[in-house]
Each structure stands twice: as structure tokens, then as C-alpha cells.
Amino acid sequence: MALLEIDQLNVRYGDHVVVSDLALQLESGEIGCLLGASGCGKTTVLRAVAGFEPAQHGTISLAGRVVSEAGRIVPPEQRHIGMVFQDYALFPHLDVAANVGFGLSTMTKAGRAARVAEMLALVGLGPMAQRFPHELSGGQQQRAALARALAPEPKLLLLDEPFSNLDAELREKLAQDVRAILKTAGTTALLVTHDQHEAFAMADRVGVMQSGQIRQWSTPYDLYHRPVDRFVASFVGEGEWLRAEVDTAGVVLTELGTLSGIRCTEDPEMRQLDVLIRPDDVVLDEAGQQTARVLAKAFRGAEFLYTLILPSGQQLLSLVASHHNHQIGEEVGIRLEVDHLIAFSR
Amino acid sequence: MTRITPSGVMRFFSFAGSMKPLFSRGSLYVLPLALLTLIPLAVVLSSFLQPQPEIWRHLAQYVLPDVLRNTLLLVLGVGCGVLLLGVPLAWLTAVCEFPGRRFFAWALMLPLAMPAYVLAFILVGLLDYTGPVQTLLREQLGYAGWFPKIRSPGGVVFTLVLALYPYVYLLAREAFRSQGKRALEAAQTLGLTRWQAFWRVALPMARPWLAGGVMLALMESLADFGTVAIFNFDTFTTAIYKAWFALFNLPAAAQLASLLVLFVLLLAWLEARSRGARRFNGKGGQGARIVLQGWVRWCALALCGAVLLAAFAVPVLQLVLWCAKVWAEDADRRYAGFILRSLMLAGLTALIVAAAALLLTHFTQRFRDSATRWLGRLATLGYAVPGTVLAVGVFIPIAWLDNGLVFLLQALGGTSTELLKGTLVVMLLALTARFLAVGHQPVEAAMQRITRNQEDAARSLGVTGRALLWRLHLPMLRGGVLSALLLVFVETLKEMPITLMTRPFGWDTLAVRVFEMTSEGMWERAALPSLCIVLAGLLPVLILVRQTEK
Numbered sequence: 001m002a003l004l005e006i007d008q009l010n011v012r013y014g015d016h017v018v019v020s021d022l023a024l025q026l027e028s029g030e031i032g033c034l035l036g037a038s039g040c041g042k043t044t045v046l047r048a049v050a051g052f053e054p055a056q057h058g059t060i061s062l063a064g065r066v067v068s069e070a071g072r073i074v075p076p077e078q079r080h081i082g083m084v085f086q087d088y089a090l091f092p093h094l095d096v097a098a099n100v101g102f103g104l105s106t107m108t109k110a111g112r113a114a115r116v117a118e119m120l121a122l123v124g125l126g127p128m129a130q131r132f133p134h135e136l137s138g139g140q141q142q143r144a145a146l147a148r149a150l151a152p153e154p155k156l157l158l159l160d161e162p163f164s165n166l167d168a169e170l171r172e173k174l175a176q177d178v179r180a181i182l183k184t185a186g187t188t189a190l191l192v193t194h195d196q197h198e199a200f201a202m203a204d205r206v207g208v209m210q211s212g213q214i215r216q217w218s219t220p221y222d223l224y225h226r227p228v229d230r231f232v233a234s235f236v237g238e239g240e241w242l243r244a245e246v247d248t249a250g251v252v253l254t255e256l257g258t259l260s261g262i263r264c265t266e267d268p269e270m271r272q273l274d275v276l277i278r279p280d281d282v283v284l285d286e287a288g289q290q291t292a293r294v295l296a297k298a299f300r301g302a303e304f305l306y307t308l309i310l311p312s313g314q315q316l317l318s319l320v321a322s323h324h325n326h327q328i329g330e331e332v333g334i335r336l337e338v339d340h341l342i343a344f345s346r
Numbered sequence: 347m348t349r350i351t352p353s354g355v356m357r358f359f360s361f362a363g364s365m366k367p368l369f370s371r372g373s374l375y376v377l378p379l380a381l382l383t384l385i386p387l388a389v390v391l392s393s394f395l396q397p398q399p400e401i402w403r404h405l406a407q408y409v410l411p412d413v414l415r416n417t418l419l420l421v422l423g424v425g426c427g428v429l430l431l432g433v434p435l436a437w438l439t440a441v442c443e444f445p446g447r448r449f450f451a452w453a454l455m456l457p458l459a460m461p462a463y464v465l466a467f468i469l470v471g472l473l474d475y476t477g478p479v480q481t482l483l484r485e486q487l488g489y490a491g492w493f494p495k496i497r498s499p500g501g502v503v504f505t506l507v508l509a510l511y512p513y514v515y516l517l518a519r520e521a522f523r524s525q526g527k528r529a530l531e532a533a534q535t536l537g538l539t540r541w542q543a544f545w546r547v548a549l550p551m552a553r554p555w556l557a558g559g560v561m562l563a564l565m566e567s568l569a570d571f572g573t574v575a576i577f578n579f580d581t582f583t584t585a586i587y588k589a590w591f592a593l594f595n596l597p598a599a600a601q602l603a604s605l606l607v608l609f610v611l612l613l614a615w616l617e618a619r620s621r622g623a624r625r626f627n628g629k630g631g632q633g634a635r636i637v638l639q640g641w642v643r644w645c646a647l648a649l650c651g652a653v654l655l656a657a658f659a660v661p662v663l664q665l666v667l668w669c670a671k672v673w674a675e676d677a678d679r680r681y682a683g684f685i686l687r688s689l690m691l692a693g694l695t696a697l698i699v700a701a702a703a704l705l706l707t708h709f710t711q712r713f714r715d716s717a718t719r720w721l722g723r724l725a726t727l728g729y730a731v732p733g734t735v736l737a738v739g740v741f742i743p744i745a746w747l748d749n750g751l752v753f754l755l756q757a758l759g760g761t762s763t764e765l766l767k768g769t770l771v772v773m774l775l776a777l778t779a780r781f782l783a784v785g786h787q788p789v790e791a792a793m794q795r796i797t798r799n800q801e802d803a804a805r806s807l808g809v810t811g812r813a814l815l816w817r818l819h820l821p822m823l824r825g826g827v828l829s830a831l832l833l834v835f836v837e838t839l840k841e842m843p844i845t846l847m848t849r850p851f852g853w854d855t856l857a858v859r860v861f862e863m864t865s866e867g868m869w870e871r872a873a874l875p876s877l878c879i880v881l882a883g884l885l886p887v888l889i890l891v892r893q894t895e896k
Contacts, residue, residue, distance in 0.1 A: 052802055077808040089799035093821045102817070103807025145803075152807060 372713020386739025
């Protein structure tokens, strides 16, 4: 049975529909993620799960018990849910240990101290127990907030853009650390972010959201390689759409020749296609039969991202190791290496 | 375990439709606090609804012409005066550089500690015909008939301007400092001289702040009782006092109070509007100051010095001299009583107001519906209502309640003739209504620093309701509550009309002593209680100085 089950959830502010008919399931021990641009309603879903926003329609169930439905809402304090906020929301008048122990008022003093010490050790803040929040770095504050949320052993942990206030280098490292901590603690978690690298680094399952709905709820790998629609395909990763036709034998023909690979989308009967060509599908090849002109290039350290233009005017992106240094305007030979064919009818 | 929370349902309903609930749980909690101000206001204003022709005829014939003329004069004179004094001082200390600027920047706030009525009797004592200044002039020059009369409308305005200019000074300074230099520099790159830039950019940008400062000064002038009493300059406040205590005509007092309330509510509305227009723009503008050169900088120094001398230094010196003179005979055992009663009254009021402010802030934060918010605003309207009006507005319903209770008691065999009337209760109710806003402001400001997320974090950790108040709100509001206690304490110490009009018989405080001595023209004997009040008043001003001059 799923630990968290959301079914046909609708949340409105006045007449403004923020979340409509949203559904997802999160198994116990899994880390889920809602990924979307700002304003897509992902934070509202999180606040509805926490019990801060009411559901106008649909249900939210925790461990089989309905906690939100139209006109009825179990208050947050009775849900056994932990939450890590974007700004951490640490209590400035309490030191780290007291912050972590804030939600443990039902425990004995000794039990509380032991639990706080255990949590601080888990997040690696043991020596910081007596510090106050303003004496901590951003990353340390983040860990303190995580420890505070985990201390009462919540059934579910919610994280609202947990890394957005941190430096870019710190972000990825901390995302992996937090994932390790959650997996050690065996906590089920739901995360919200606009950054797909964060989503992919943290989550077992990711839902891409658009205007209050989840377009696809699956593993990061499937999101990238088997997107269910054009929106998800464009939103996750980069790429350019290439026109293609399918002949009667089922061979996919493009201006760059025939394509093979695992067809992952829509019905096999369609004849007119748009195929998504990812930057890693386009290989620079001196001996390649096709040529393209370099339109722009972006240096990314280990790699270059080239924007190429074909004689027909069609553009392509190509990600290649940075020792392939070409000038803008230069003609280069290219070849397609497509493993997963992402195609939708035109 | 599952239950439906009222707030959840309420929020659901208010989100479900565009319908806004008129009443909510939050507004029910806030209502008693709001009634503290609303009942006196309603009582006073309702005297409009029961017009008594003979009273009106009397007022219109003998009272209103003078009172209206004087009030208008006061409003115009003080309004122009505080602008003319406050704005240049603020500009000089906020934007320019001249010898002594750093000192004057904070020292010019010191007059805030000096109640206008104290300044008033010192100026009268100093500048009157028999005072030391005119006497000296006569001795040296033989004749001083050209010397302006201090006991005149001009004298009242002069005194109030010296006492109230800090409101404009403070807000104008904040405006000039927050504007930053960018706007001025932009104007100068567009070809304006500094002088033109001041008139065409800095001043117009500061307009909402200036308006706010002037409104505050005007509200203080309209509420002022002690100053105009010393000058024998009849305004609404003194007319209300006389109607009650000289003519024993409470209805006439209420009629006059209702007129004054209309004036004041208009000002309060204008002030609230100007506050809405204040937006900080222009960041990082603390660039180079305009360095004044040549004789201009000495003029700046002279202006700041003259204002500080006239509004603070000389008056304090005079107070000390008078105290030294009458110390031996005046400082007798009664003073222990004055001081003790003042401290007790101020302390009680501060505690009550701080508790009320805390509850008000807590409830408006916990219940965020519009009904609660509106009642919260009404509850803090008392700051705009003059003390004389509140005294009348609280006394009338209490007297009515008292009559009912006494009747009930006598029916049960009791013998008392007064229960609430003439006790501390009336005074404390009126003072709480008057100063709730003063205490609410710092507590509310502290509450603004508690984020929604911190509250939600506490809730998700199982801490709600009263526990939230004890474990999150109270500890984080400690600083704000302390400022509220201090501010209300000092305001109550200075307060004159409410204490005077509603005190139990024989319950004299320092401010009452000042009134009694000054009303008999005994300036020297009013000096000792005044000095106590001024010294206490310096405390919050010094804290304000520390906050603004970081």
C-alpha cells in the first residue's frame, strides 16, 4: 500500500485554480519529487499534503487514512509530517539543539537529549549543538532544519525547494548527502524543486508539473528517455525537434537519413513525425556524410554545446568533448546516434 | 483523532466563494480590545444624535467662536512651523556635512523627551514681562517694549513647534536617507543644480513622509491640553475640561468632544493614507555627503545649535536651576506620594497595554481573516483620540453602569453609592485605550519578523494554539514587548488630561502636580515634577537614537 496517495486533488484560491485533478502515489521509503517552473502549483501540493491548504475536491491519504478531502482537513500537527522550508524557518531564539528538540515535547528529558544527539550526528552537526542559527552557514542551517524535521520520526518528510538558497557547488553535494541521510533513516520524502539536476540527484520518482497537473510521474531515467508528451520532452533536458516520415515498412526517414532505436511513444501507425534529437544524439564525425554549420557555441568546461544549422535551415544541438574546438561559421561533419527515439505525430 | 478545525472550515468557506465572513473566531477575541476605543468614540459621537438646543446655543454663542478660531490658528501655525523647522534640519543632518553634524543628528531628537506643557511653562517663565530675559533687556537697554509677547497665539504656536518638530525631523530624515543619492545624482546628470535637485526631486519624493510627520504633530496639537491651558489659549481640549469641571456640564463636554473627534479622525485618515504611500526606493545610497563650504556651514551649525538650545538645553538648565532654588522647601514627603502614584499608574498601564498588545498581535496573526484585521485596526485608533475625549467617553458609560450596579446592590441591601466611578478602573481603561497603539506598534513590528514558515514549522512539529504563544511568539517578541512597556510607561508618566479628569479624589501624580502649580503660575514649584518626567522621557529617546544611528 502506498504511504502517500493523492487522488483527483483540487486546490483553489478564490476563483484561481492552482491544482486540478492531481494524482500520485508514493511508496514507503521512496523519495518523490515534484518538478516544475515557478507558479505551476507544486508548492501548493506540498502545503496541501502538510495540511496547510484545504482540498476543494479529491483526497489525500497518508498510510491508508484520508487526511484531506472537501470540507474536512486533519490539522498539520496531527499528521506526523515533517517539513523543511525553503528559508529553513529555524527559530532564531533557540540554539541548534533546542531547534531540533522543538517537536519532542512529549518525550522525557533524557529521551529528548538522546534523540537530539542522534539527529545531530546523523546530519553531521554534533559540534554545532550550542550554536544559534545566525552563527551557522547556509548549508549547516539546512542540515539543522532537516534534523529538526526528522527528529519526531515523521511518517513523511516534505522538502520545499530545500537547496535553492545555497551556492551552486554546494547544492549538488548537499542533495546527495540529504538523499543518503533520508535513505539511512528510511524516511519517505516528497520534494519540490524547479531544478531538474536536483530532482534527478535526489528522487526515485519525479513528477513533471504544468499548470496544476502532473504530466508524467516516473523515474528520472524514463522522464528523460521516455517522455509521454511534448511538454515533458521539452521541459526535461535539451534538444531540437526534427521532421520525419515513416514509410510502410516502419522505417523512420529524416533529412539526416534513417533512424533506428527504441520507439517509445504513441501509436505505430502514424506517418508524419517530429523526432526529438538530444544534444548527446548528435556526434561530430569528420567522416560523416552530413555537414552542418556552427551557429553558436557555449563552453561548459568538459564539454561544448554547439548549436548547428543544417542546409535546410533545421537547427540541432550537439554536446561534445571540449577538445573538439570549432569556430563559429565552420562546416563540420555530423552523424546521429539515437538510442531512444522520442517521436510525436506532427 | 481526526477533527474538523474551525479555522480550516473558515478558510475553506472564505476561499470557496468570494463571500467574506463578517464575523469570525478571531474577531470575537479582538472585539473586547476594540470596544475599549469604540465605546468611548460611539458615546461621544452619539451625543450628535441627541442634540440639545440650549447647550448648542450656549456653545455657539460663548465657546465655539474662540475655540474654532484658536484651533484653526493652531493647526495652520504648527503645521507650517514644524515643516519649516523639521525639513531643513533633516536635510542638513541626513545629506550634508558640516561641523557638528554627527552630534546634531541624534541630539535634535532629544526634545522628544520634553512634554510640550513643560516647555510651555519654562518659555513663559523665561520670556514673560517679569522673566529674566526681558528684565535683563530692560536693565541694559532701558526699554524692551519691542519684545514679542510670549502669552499670545504666536507664543503657543512657537512652543508647540519647538516641542513637535521632531516628528517631521525624524520622518524627513528617514525619507532623505532612504532616497539614497542615486536620484539626486541622476537629477544632476540631467542638468539640475543641487539646489534645484532638492526642490524638484528630493522634496517631492519625501512628500509622504513629510505629510505623515505633519499629521502626527497636528494630532498632538489637537490633543494637547497642558500647553494651551498654561497659555490660557482656549481650544477644544480646555473647553471640554471647563465644561466638565467648571460648569459640571457633562453633555456639553460630550458635544464639544464629538466635534473634536471629527477633526481628529480626518487627520488620522490622512495619516494612514500617507503611510501607505511610503515605499523605500533607491538602495545603497549612502554615498558622499554634500560638504558645506564657507559661511554656509557656520549657518547650518548655528541653526542646529539654536534649535537644540531653545527646545532642549536651555529649558533643561532652567528646570535644574528652579529645582535647586525650591528644593529645600518643595521636596517634602508629599513627593514620595506623587512619584509612587505616577510609577504605579505608569507601571500598571504599561503592563495592561503590553498584555493587550500581545493578545491583539497574537490574534490578528493567528486569524488572518478580514474581520479580525479590521477590528484590530479599530482597536488601535485610540492614539488619534485626544485624552480629554477618551476621558469623557469612558466616564459616561461607566457612570451609567455604576448607577445600574448601585441600584442592584441597594436592592440587595447594600449601601454603597459608587462602585467603579472615581476608582482607578476608569483611568486605566481610558489610558489603555489611548496608548494601545503605542504599545501595539513595537510588538507588531517584532511579530512581522516571525515568518509564516516559522509558524508552519512549529505547527508541523505539533506546536499550536496556546503552546505556539508560549514557545514561539513570546520568546521572539520579548524585545518588542520590552519596548512597548517602556514607551507606554513614559507616555503615561507624561499624560495629563486623562489623569487629571478621571483620577480618584486626591490621587495626584507628577503630571497633576505640574498642572496644579502651573495653573497658579508657580513655575518654580512645577520644576521638580517636570524634571522627573523629562528624565524618564529621555530613556526611550536614547533607545530611539541608538536604533536610528546605527
